[in-house]
Amino acid sequence: MLSDLDRRIIRNLQAEPTLSLPDLADRVSLTTPRLARRLEKLETSGVLRGQQAVIDWRALGYAVEVSLRITLDKTYENAFDEFISEARNVPEVIEIQTFLGRVDVRLSVIAKDMPHYQQIYRSRILTLPHIADIEALMQVARIKSDESLPI
Structure with missing residues (x-):
């Protein structure tokens, strides 16, 4: 279902979700436009559902x-x-x-x-x-x- 390239992209996103598109492209040896197309394909297929901020509710006083x-x-x-x-x-x-x-x-x-x-x-x-x-x-x-x- 996923190519080796898709797996590398996802591994890098999981490890560092705040990477810029150019930095992620460098890490997976792609051009930025080609990476953008791969990410769009992964989103369209439902593998990637988007990115979100993870809030530590304990830091907000919930104990x-x-x-x-x-x-x-x-x-x-x-x-x-x-x-x-x-x-x-x-x-x-x-x-x-x-x-x-x-x-x-x-x-x-x-x-x-x-x-x-x-x-x-x-x-x-x-x-x-x-x-x-x-x-x-x-x-x-x-x-x-x-x-x-x-x-």
């Missing part, structure tokens, strides 16, 4: 991360859709995942401290629709957080 495992009351036909639609509106929810099995949804919630988390939990999380059961797991340490692929 607490809680993972909530939620089981929904699936007796309601649109339980998943309604829950997810409402959960997206909670600014402190930084990730939503759905699963097959006993747990239906996992939310990652950040807060400045425990009183702030309790306020979010009581006023925003517990008011989400169709919750049958909820389990909170407080994060103690992040051991690995790497989105680079072994290309």
Whole structure:
């Protein structure tokens, strides 16, 4: 699916995403216009979805991360859709995942401290629709957080 050249481009982008186009072109032995065409092809094919800034929410004063495992009351036909639609509106929810099995949804919630988390939990999380059961797991340490692929 990917050529060796495409793999080199992606490896270099993962290692140093702020490289300028000319610098990246030099590293992968291409001209800048040819590299631009390759990048456009990778974006068009969906391999590259764009670039984004990664913000360290801890540096902004958020010291607490809680993972909530939620089981929904699936007796309601649109339980998943309604829950997810409402959960997206909670600014402190930084990730939503759905699963097959006993747990239906996992939310990652950040807060400045425990009183702030309790306020979010009581006023925003517990008011989400169709919750049958909820389990909170407080994060103690992040051991690995790497989105680079072994290309």
